[in-house]
Amino acid sequence: MxxxxxxxxxxxxxxxxxxxxDSKGVTPNQxxxxxxxxxxxxxxxxxxxxxxxxxxxxxxxxxxxGIDGExxxxxxxxxxxxxxxxxxxxxLFYASIPLAFGIANPQExxxxxxxxxxxxxxxxxxxxxxxxxxxxxxxxRPQFANKSFYYMQGLTEGTExxxxxxxxxxxxxxxxxxxxxxxxxCAVTVITRIVGGFTTLHRVERDAAKSERTVxxxxxx
Numbered sequence: 150m151x152x153x154x155x156x157x158x159x160x161x162x163x164x165x166x167x168x169x170x171d172s173k174g175v176t177p178n179q180x181x182x183x184x185x186x187x188x189x190x191x192x193x194x195x196x197x198x199x200x201x202x203x204x205x206x207x208x209x210x211x212x213x214x215g216i217d218g219e220x221x222x223x224x225x226x227x228x229x230x231x232x233x234x235x236x237x238x239x240x241l242f243y244a245s246i247p248l249a250f251g252i253a254n255p256q257e258x259x260x261x262x263x264x265x266x267x268x269x270x271x272x273x274x275x276x277x278x279x280x281x282x283x284x285x286x287x288x289x290r291p292q293f294a295n296k297s298f299y300y301m302q303g304l305t306e307g308t309e310x311x312x313x314x315x316x317x318x319x320x321x322x323x324x325x326x327x328x329x330x331x332x333x334x335c336a337v338t339v340i341t342r343i344v345g346g347f348t349t350l351h352r353v354e355r356d357a358a359k360s361e362r363t364v365x366x367x368x369x370x
Contacts, residue, residue, distance in 0.1 A: 163215055167223050170216065177221035177231055184213025185238040188245070195249035195318070203249075204318040210242060211311050239307075242275050246314050250324050261328035268335035272305060275342040282346075286353045305331065305338045 170180070188210030194203035217235060221227040244266060251262030282288075313331045317324050 163219050166216065167219050170220055171223055176223070177217040177224070177226060178234060180217040180220060181231070181235050181238060184210050184217065185242060187213065188242040192245045192249040195246070196253045198253065198321070200318045200321060204315060207246070207311065207314050208279065211307075214239065215305075236277075240269075243269055243273075243310060247328065250317065250321075250328070254324075255350050258324050260330075261325040261332075265328045265332045265335070268332045268339065271339035272342070275339055275346065279342065279346040279350075282350050286357070287349070288349070288353065292363065293341050305335045309334070 183264060189207050191203040191206035191210070196201075214235070218227075221231055231338070247262040247265040247269070251257045251266075309331075313327060316327055320327070
């Protein structure tokens, strides 16, 4: 919900850093991998209740995630392979945070962590499933034209997820409550994406079928 508003502002902040990394010969995929490694370090820190360290890892992971795509565009090296790597590692990072809380305190946080992970599967699968179909039918994505895949919006996107992760680390005693609330918001996203995605694809397929039936004959048998 907030990604489209936040992304342009972040791009401006990252521009000097992008130029500096390019001058050092750093590649986007190197940034992606480094950001992932830093991000998953939050898992052991959460298990150990080292909240400030976990918070720092989450923040740096998101900074690196913003850098890799911008660096690729600056270097004119954007690729489907890079986009694939980025989204796979992003989803693994997202899953690692509730997993860490579930391990850290299974009695109090375990069920909430599992519920949140289940809704993450729903948001991720609906997101990627529509992206595949959108690519097939070449559906426009005007708000995220630079993305290497179709970016399907929803109530809970990257920005909202990271804000909740930060809240988990700042107020860990409220993890269960925050997780259930965010899981409910994720469930709304899943439902709206499924309904919206199905409706959109059904309309596109119907229009494509009509176009095929109305193509004028060449006059040759």
